[in-house]
Amino acid sequence: MSIEQFIENEVKSNDVVLFMKGTPQFPQCGFSGQVVQILDHVGVPFKGLNVLESAELRDGIKVYSNWPTIPQLYVKGEFVGGCDIVREMFQAGELQQLFTEKGVVVAAS
DSSP states (O other), X not given: OOHHHHHHHHHHHXXXXXXESBOSSSBSSHHHHHHHHHHHHHTOOOEEEEGGGOHHHHHHHHHXXXXXXXXXXXXXXXXXXXXXXXXXXXXXXXXXXXHHHHXXXXXXX
């Protein structure tokens, strides 16, 4: 399986995927940590993929999304954005609305 196929499979088979540095339990960068905190606060289950474990994955996700930075959030197969975009959407209530529109179950916070 190519890295593109792997990424495509992860994005399509999980409702919410975060390509990040580190893991949800131990983020290895502040931006990844912020997105994890936001998703935890909203109460959305998500899959975290550690790009530090594979240079191929780290480079592949940037090509796949045509986005130069990590973390990268995907909801129902759609690229949402990086830390700044996710934070701004969260603060405006748009992230919660996106999850609702996409049919992603959000735990009451």
